[in-house]
Amino acid sequence: MTITGYYPVLGSTDVAAARDFYVEHFGFTLTFEADWYVSLRHPSAEHIELALVDHRHPTIPDGFRQPARGLLLNVEVPDVDAWHERLVAAGLRVALDLRNEAFGQRHFIVEAPDGVLVDVITPIEPTSEYAGQYVS
Numbered sequence: 001m002t003i004t005g006y007y008p009v010l011g012s013t014d015v016a017a018a019r020d021f022y023v024e025h026f027g028f029t030l031t032f033e034a035d036w037y038v039s040l041r042h043p044s045a046e047h048i049e050l051a052l053v054d055h056r057h058p059t060i061p062d063g064f065r066q067p068a069r070g071l072l073l074n075v076e077v078p079d080v081d082a083w084h085e086r087l088v089a090a091g092l093r094v095a096l097d098l099r100n101e102a103f104g105q106r107h108f109i110v111e112a113p114d115g116v117l118v119d120v121i122t123p124i125e126p127t128s129e130y131a132g133q134y135v136s
Contacts, residue, residue, distance in 0.1 A: 011055035
């Protein structure tokens with residue numbers, strides 16, 4: 001079976017504010033926009049997509065009409081230090097300070113609208129403790 005696309009759709013309390021966040025700070029561009037739904041794509045790669053939906057919209061089944069919470073989006077970049085400098089200067093709230101992880105990441109986490117977290121990551125060499133856990 002073939003999958004032709006896969007992307008998260010985040011339930012939002014303010015679709016316009018969430019759209020502006022991902023466009024301004026992460027460089028996404030619009031591919032579709034309605035007042036209740038926005039589809040975004042990153043110009044660096046056609047498969048990097050994200051969508052936002054008003055969490056109250058009837059296309060969301062009854063009982064599930066809630067904004068996204070507790071979600072962590074990973075964004076891999078070539079130079080996490082430069083991204084950190086730029087996003088901090090832009091005034092974004094840093095939820096986790098820039099640091100190296102033994103499992104092979106240099107990263108930091110910023111807070112996006114609706115309580116979503118964006119983990120900005122540059123892969124680094126893992127310690128020997130974790131190196132063997134990677135599957136080639």
